[in-house]
Amino acid sequence: MKASLFITCISDAMYPRVGEAMVRLLARYGVALEFPKVQTCCGQPAFNSGYWNEARASAKTIIESFEDSDFVIAPSGSCTGMIHHYPKLFENDPVMLEKAKALQGKSYEFTQFLVNVLGITDLGATFPHKVTYHPSCHGTRLLGVKDEPLALMNNVRGLELVPLPHAEDCCGFGGTFAVKMSDISGAMVNEKSDHVKETEAEVLVGLDMACLMNIGGNLRYRNEPVRVMHLAELLYEGVKGA
């Protein structure tokens, strides 16, 4: 049974430590992730901006990358959510449409795979810190990932989870939105950081590095000493010492 890592372009280039944490965590359960090197980006920047021909070029690369995988696992609800748009993207191409549907059916956001497929909620991790969690929009609203990360965090020893006020509000990233509508996006991320600050948490955790790059970048700009991590990183750090 072949389980593959869909690293996503942002984690590949900017946050390789997230991929490493996923690979090492799953290896503890005997799941040896493969990494098809032909993969690139899910195509979401082009898709969301309306450039569907360009998005198809990217989507085709992803579909081909994982054709012979049984499980495709990504550290992002947004990039996994983009795969759910592939059937629409290829609705007029019967051959690609079938492949797109097949990929959609076997794609998982990291916590979906861990909790819903493998049935693991307690990794035996310890992380004695005050943590708040930002549920990213695409993961929660498009994929329905809500309980999985909470189940995982609730089983981490010493972890104090502080609810994030207005957690469901978008952080303002929105891909090219952050650049095109930078002032609106800036107002949104400022508000999100205000809420993070209110929790007095030491750590902000999430499931999407794009959102975390946005909030983390804003926190750093404002000199707020909050550590920003993907949940996979937190869990790996929590089991490493154990």
Added chain:
Amino acid sequence: MSHATAPKGGATVKERAELALNNEFLRKAVKFTTERLKNGKLKAMEEHGNWEEWRERGRQIRLHTIAHLDYYLNQFVENARANGVHVHFADDAKDAVAISLAIAERKSAKSVVKSKSMVSEELHLNHALESIGVEAIETDLGEYIIQLAGEAPSHIIIPAIHKNRYQIAELLSEDAGEKLEADTKVLAGYVRRRLRAKFLEADIGMTGCNFAIAETGSMVLFENEGNARMVTTLPKTQITLMGMERIIPSWSDLEVMATLLPRSATGQKLTMYMSGITGPRRTEDADGPDEMHIIIVDNGRSLQLGDPEFQELLNCIRCGACLNACPVYRHIGGHAYGGTYSGPIGAVLTPSLQKNVAEWDDIANASSLCGACYEACPVKIPLHDMLVYLRRRKVEAGHGNKAEGAGMKGFAALMSRSGRFNTVVKLGQIGQKFVARDGGIRLKVGPLKGWNTYRVLPALPKKSFREQWGTLEAEIRAGLNTMSPDIKQRMEQAVQNRAKGGGHGHGHH
């Protein structure tokens, strides 16, 4: 008439948003009220207990009605005519205005009292009435306020949401010719007294229409102030403006809509008044108009009929829940959207009602596509998907941004070959040495300006994941734990479920 010119505050959504973002009063007022409405809705949903089922039922009713709109419209018109209503059809705003003005002229009307109607805002009817010397008076409190201010509504159900108590007191004091205290009771009391006289002397009462019931040819209004009651009982003539999609088949369908609409709009179980009106006054009736007109307005709506990507837009019941849920709306308010309708529904509806793609502005870009609108919608309209379809249609029609188009060609070239992607990442790792400090880039030039005005961009680590993979893989394979039979079985089970067509769920449609 100034309404035909570019929207107030700038030609682009960016310019208009800029104004709002620098207006602390507006942002505070909008945030305060949207939050109150949003929380009210959440509470009402919880108390209801079976919200998701009713929401699905509401969606099914709307889908069915719109799929058979010709049938139900015909049925509605036949029944309304049998009730003695004069029914008119208007293809566009010009037609609807002409029909309204002709009625006003025939009745030698001097004044028209209006209850809240977004369609009438869409038609800019007040200006048209004034141009032939007919006074048009808005009688919904919020509408009255923005009429005094010479503004358009900035929210579908709370037209003056962008104004605070003190700004409203100032406007009403000017209207009253005396200083009014910034107290809600005092202000509402003033408007009530002022409007009482207007109701009594008006020749025509004009309303919108929340729902039109096909089986009896009736129209239904939801309101909280009682002003629509006055508008539909006191003047001798009533004109109702309705979008052609307002139809529902039956009164039992109204039960579902009456459950969804007030709860979604304000968190109320039911509005203070719900009026069902079936034709003009009959001899045995105590009150009501002698003459009743219904103008059924298309004005771009039929463009969505038969369009698989946009037909669901006609399902909208104008509750405003998507505005209250939208994090963008909260920061920029309604006027930044530049059209009659604001928020997520406005961002989709405004271009959709306009056939000419060249005249679409960039309003569909003012969304982070977070999906809060879809989640809040009582009839599940996938607005976040429609925003993307609008962007695509603009690009396909050749009206995309030229620089962005070139950039996306580059993106496609880059992302169709992992080698190219890898090369660019490596170039970035080298190139950033000139700008990165302490693992961050703070430079505010070129494409980095927007991002770095609010954030620090992280620098690229020395090695990308794919550059580290060889070492990592070797390490993993060497120290891999054996898989427990339980996990193995679970993975096999997941693959089998897929083959059976089960798949794993996702929350979307």
